Amino acid sequence: MARWCYRHRLVVLVLWVGVLFGLGTAGSSAGADYSNDFSLPGTDSAQAYDLLEKAFPDSAGDAGTVVWRVDDGSVRDDGVRSRIEPALREIAAMKGIGAVAGPYGDGPAAAARISEDGRTAFAEVSFTEQANSVPTELAQDVVDTAQNVVDTARGAGVDGLEVEVGGQAIARIQQPHAGTSELVGIVAAAVVLFLAFGSLFAMLLPIVVAVFGVGTGMLGTMLLSHGTPVPDLAPLLGSLIGLGVGIDYALFIVTRHRRGLLRGDVTEESAVAALNTSGRAVVFAGATVCIALAGMLVTNLRFLDGVVIAASLTVVLSVLAAVTLLPALLGFIGTRVLSRRQRRALAVDGPERSEPSGLAARWSVRVERRPKAIAAVALVVMAALAVPVLSMRLGATDQGNHQEDLTTRQAYDILADGFGPGFNGPLVVVAQGAEPAALERLVSGVQADEGVARAALAPPANGVSVVRIVPTTSPQSVETDRLIDRLRGDLLPDAGVEGHVGGVTAVFKDFAAQTADRLPYFVGTIIGLGVVLLMIAFRSLVVPLTAALMNLVAAAASFGVLVAIFQWGWGTELIGVGKEGPISAFLPVIMLSLLFGLSMDYQVFLVSRMHEEWVHTGDNARAVRVGLAETSRVINCAALIMICVFSAFVLSGDMEGAVAGVGLAVAVAVDAFVLRTALVPAVMHLLGRANWWLPGWLERRLPHLAVEAPEAPVREAGREAAGALAKGGAVLHGFIRTTEGGPVAGATVTLRSVEGDRLDRVTSPADGSYILAAPAPGPYLLVTGAEGLGERTLRVMVPAAPMVHDVELAGEGVRG
Numbered sequence: 001m002a003r004w005c006y007r008h009r010l011v012v013l014v015l016w017v018g019v020l021f022g023l024g025t026a027g028s029s030a031g032a033d034y035s036n037d038f039s040l041p042g043t044d045s046a047q048a049y050d051l052l053e054k055a056f057p058d059s060a061g062d063a064g065t066v067v068w069r070v071d072d073g074s075v076r077d078d079g080v081r082s083r084i085e086p087a088l089r090e091i092a093a094m095k096g097i098g099a100v101a102g103p104y105g106d107g108p109a110a111a112a113r114i115s116e117d118g119r120t121a122f123a124e125v126s127f128t129e130q131a132n133s134v135p136t137e138l139a140q141d142v143v144d145t146a147q148n149v150v151d152t153a154r155g156a157g158v159d160g161l162e163v164e165v166g167g168q169a170i171a172r173i174q175q176p177h178a179g180t181s182e183l184v185g186i187v188a189a190a191v192v193l194f195l196a197f198g199s200l201f202a203m204l205l206p207i208v209v210a211v212f213g214v215g216t217g218m219l220g221t222m223l224l225s226h227g228t229p230v231p232d233l234a235p236l237l238g239s240l241i242g243l244g245v246g247i248d249y250a251l252f253i254v255t256r257h258r259r260g261l262l263r264g265d266v267t268e269e270s271a272v273a274a275l276n277t278s279g280r281a282v283v284f285a286g287a288t289v290c291i292a293l294a295g296m297l298v299t300n301l302r303f304l305d306g307v308v309i310a311a312s313l314t315v316v317l318s319v320l321a322a323v324t325l326l327p328a329l330l331g332f333i334g335t336r337v338l339s340r341r342q343r344r345a346l347a348v349d350g351p352e353r354s355e356p357s358g359l360a361a362r363w364s365v366r367v368e369r370r371p372k373a374i375a376a377v378a379l380v381v382m383a384a385l386a387v388p389v390l391s392m393r394l395g396a397t398d399q400g401n402h403q404e405d406l407t408t409r410q411a412y413d414i415l416a417d418g419f420g421p422g423f424n425g426p427l428v429v430v431a432q433g434a435e436p437a438a439l440e441r442l443v444s445g446v447q448a449d450e451g452v453a454r455a456a457l458a459p460p461a462n463g464v465s466v467v468r469i470v471p472t473t474s475p476q477s478v479e480t481d482r483l484i485d486r487l488r489g490d491l492l493p494d495a496g497v498e499g500h501v502g503g504v505t506a507v508f509k510d511f512a513a514q515t516a517d518r519l520p521y522f523v524g525t526i527i528g529l530g531v532v533l534l535m536i537a538f539r540s541l542v543v544p545l546t547a548a549l550m551n552l553v554a555a556a557a558s559f560g561v562l563v564a565i566f567q568w569g570w571g572t573e574l575i576g577v578g579k580e581g582p583i584s585a586f587l588p589v590i591m592l593s594l595l596f597g598l599s600m601d602y603q604v605f606l607v608s609r610m611h612e613e614w615v616h617t618g619d620n621a622r623a624v625r626v627g628l629a630e631t632s633r634v635i636n637c638a639a640l641i642m643i644c645v646f647s648a649f650v651l652s653g654d655m656e657g658a659v660a661g662v663g664l665a666v667a668v669a670v671d672a673f674v675l676r677t678a679l680v681p682a683v684m685h686l687l688g689r690a691n692w693w694l695p696g697w698l699e700r701r702l703p704h705l706a707v708e709a710p711e712a713p714v715r716e717a718g719r720e721a722a723g724a725l726a727k728g729g730a731v732l733h734g735f736i737r738t739t740e741g742g743p744v745a746g747a748t749v750t751l752r753s754v755e756g757d758r759l760d761r762v763t764s765p766a767d768g769s770y771i772l773a774a775p776a777p778g779p780y781l782l783v784t785g786a787e788g789l790g791e792r793t794l795r796v797m798v799p800a801a802p803m804v805h806d807v808e809l810a811g812e813g814v815r816g
Contacts, residue, residue: 002275002327006268009328016212016325023219032222034232040301043510044488048430048502055430055464062134064125064167066091066100066146067411069418071160074118075103080161083149088123090145096138098126120418127169134169143170143407166399166411174406181651181661182239186211188644189247196637197258198339205254205329205337206641210246213321217242217314224313230306236649236657237307240664241594242314243645245289245601248638249282249322252605254337255634257330261338262346264752264781271330279323285604286319288533289597295526296593299518301511307590349793364629367681368621375682378674385670386556388563394516395476395582396508397655400424416474420453425475427506429467429487431499439465442495449491451483467499475505476581484509512585522589526596527551534603536702538611540692546683547607550675551599555592558667559583566659584656591660595667598642602676606631610684611692620689622787628681639672730798733771734806736764736784743768744809747786774798784809 005012040046066088070080081104092100102123103113114121125142127134143165150163186207193203218235256278260270290312296304335343367374400416402409415423429442439457446455451472458466469487473479487501527548534544562583564570569580610627614620646668649661684691694702732751736744747764751772759780760772774780777800785791789809796805 002272002279002323003268005324005327006271006331009331012324012328013332016321020212020215020219023216023223027219027222030223030226032235033225034230034234034306040510040514043514044500045502045506045510048428048500048506051430051432051464051500052428052466052502054432055461055466062127062129062167062169064127064139064142064165064170065122065411065415066125066142066163066165067120067122067414068149068161068163069120069414070162071119075114075121076118083152083161084121084163087145087149091125091142094138094141096128096135097142098128100125115418117418120414122415125167134172136173139169139173143173147407162410162414164407164411164414166408166415171399171402171406171408174402174408181649181657182214182243184651185243185645185648188648189243189641192637192641192644193247193251197254198341199337201333201336202254202258202338205326205333206247206250208329209250209321209326210243210318212325213246213318214239214242214314216321217310217317220313220317221310224309225306228306228309229302230310231303233656234306234310237590237594237660238310238314240646240649240657240661241289241311241597242318244598244642244664244668245286245315246318246321247641247645248601249286249318250326251638251641252278252282252634253322253326254330258337261335262342264346264758264783267330267334271327275323275327281604281608282322283319284537285601286315288530288600288604289315289594291529291533292526292593292597292600295522295529295596296589298522298525299515299589301514301518301586301589303511303586304589311594358633360633361629363632363677364625364681367628367678368625368685371682371685374678375686378679378682381674382553382557382670382679385558385666386553386560388568389556389560391567392559392563393478393567393582394512394585394588395481396504396511397581397584398424398475398504400474400476401581401655420470420472421474421477422453422471422480425471425480425503425505427469427471427484427487427501427503429469429492429497429499429501431465431467431497432463434465434497434499438496439467442491442497442499443467445491445495446487449483449486451479451486471505480505481509508585515585515589519588523592526593530596530600533600534607535694535698536704537604538607538692539694539699539702540611541694541698542687542691543607543684546680546687547600547603550603550671550680551596554599554667554671554675555595557670558591558595558663559588561666562659562663565662584659587656587659587663591663591667594660594664595671598664598668599671599675602635602639602671603680605635606676606680614692620691621685624681624684624691628677632677635672635676639668642668730774730777730800731771731802732774732780732782732796732798732805733769733802734804736768736770736786736807736809738789739808739810744786744789747784747789747809748791749807750783752781752783782807 068075068080068084070077073080075081075084085102085104088100088102091097100123101109101113103110103121113123127138146163146165150161190203190207193206194200197203218239221230221235221238224230253274257270257274260273261267265273293308293312293315296308330337338346399408399412402412404410412424429446431439443455443457446452446467446469453470453472455467455469458468460466471477471480471483473483484501484506492499492501530551531544531548534547535541538544567580567583606627609631610623613626614623617623643665646661646665650658736747736749738744743764743766745764745766745768747768747770748761749764749770749772750761751759751774753759759775762770762772764770772782777798779795779797782794782796782805783791784794784807786809794807796803
């Protein structure tokens, strides 16, 4: 398929562009229909919600709040009332507003909208649509109308009046423009790619491929939201993971392609070889990510189904773009995927040596020499990062976690100051067919509870009675959770009422409890599947088990950093996020899926090279050393790109998106720079040959799966050269020896054209002999190399008659 895409590159490019624009046209016409459903059938809060719908079937729209406060005097003063009431009437007259209930009417309901000190008041704004369907223009008009009161008051010389607006529909218009975080992440990734490759075209390739994969994935998710419930967080997480894996997958393939060109392969053969090796690893890695994402389905949390759809669709399309669009683009670019300096060096000096060198090679040698010390340091670092996870608390974020300069956060704080911290998260007790006397006992018992600020029994509707409760503590407080437990376990049974506790706070508490209960099954599923996949791929029992353990360590470190930042509040101001609070209940499941998938990617790319060397040599120390030296640079570069992309999602304006972005950035950083670069190779050196042990009975039962197809095979010396002369070709033969005259067994001898194309390749047997077949007499490049003796290139003139050419290998080079 890679060769077909390379040769029909224009067709492939047109197809991808057509799909992208077609989905864009359909998406712009249909729009999105995202919905958040945190309810869990059968839970106490879900039953309360069902009864509320029965009692109040017409309350289908979203609710907003206009809040105002005065520094001096009272909100009942004529100077305040004369400015607020016209604004409320103007809002009520807007198309899309169902009703506005203010504090300046008659009756106890209106009076309850003014605080006890008389300095704070609010009005309830009822929209006719749910928050996701409220037009942004309407929400903005409500905000502008409310806040214009402050401007007119100041113009009249009246100071000390503050007006803010809260509600989910209002929160939606405060988010940064869609695509801001993605754009910042792409720009940061572009800088990293340019520094790594030194070529504009090589920099653009992974970005273009990722944009096509993410673009089609997001547009596809938008269309799917009309047929299946998809939360509004799903496209954000889909673009986050899609950009990360899309750029990384293309990076691995482009890196292998560039290596082939530098070794002298022609462009088409290099591209095909890159797709047949790294491309296969990319497909395997993408499959592991999708399997990890599908593990979320084990939790049976309906809210996560849409997240699985969005993220998996984006990953699949990113992989498809990497294995189809990328070879087509490589065909358009040709050798310009190399920098100008590399192209000049290739033309003048011939192919580069293939042995790893530089910092990666030196670090690999150091890990081999001091595995115990390096493993100990890495474990200490990971343990220190993981300590805060012991105090992690699951819950929910709300508008109190927004940034301080946003009107929703200020409205939240004003209400909390004026009416108490629990006012922003009221609870409701819903009962059907309860006796009035029992309800009175319930209200009396609730009011006597130390965690309740006030409680009121609303008039029954359709046989359903509702007790509204305002806690003394905030919705995110542990004390509020304990109040819910007392209501369910003590107060309701003691009053003889069969009721259910609902409200947003109760819903998220139930969601957190269900998530915590099902988390072990979820973790066990994705770890088990990962172990089986790696066992099949690398024919080892130890490698998959150590990988699973490392993934758990990385997860603990990642969540430890999240707790320190978002729950304890360390550095929240530096990264520009709002107030600290509990970790959203659904994020551990989502992040563990993504983390395990990404960790599996790096494990596959690292260990596949080690396994290849182990199969060829049977030397564990060499396999680990060579595998680390050859892959650590590209893994670290890929990790740096992911860190840039994930960190940019702090700018998304979404608290959950920021938490996920920071958490995944930390996870990738510790995974790539600590685990895969230090701890994993150090442990593999300590384990020795046990790394590759697999019981015989298990070996016979496991299916065979090659993650990377082998590169062009190296044939034994003497096999095809005999017929070369009969076909008008030429033959070059001789012996490979050391400077002391001893034969060099296992040396790789390659004959290339002066342009760098590989023509023949052999390995020398025990006596050091080699025979190469040339297509015709003439000039060629003879490339010879052996482990520990280096690799050099020599220009030779091959005559029509068989030519004898002995080669002397030494650490300093090749002498002929």
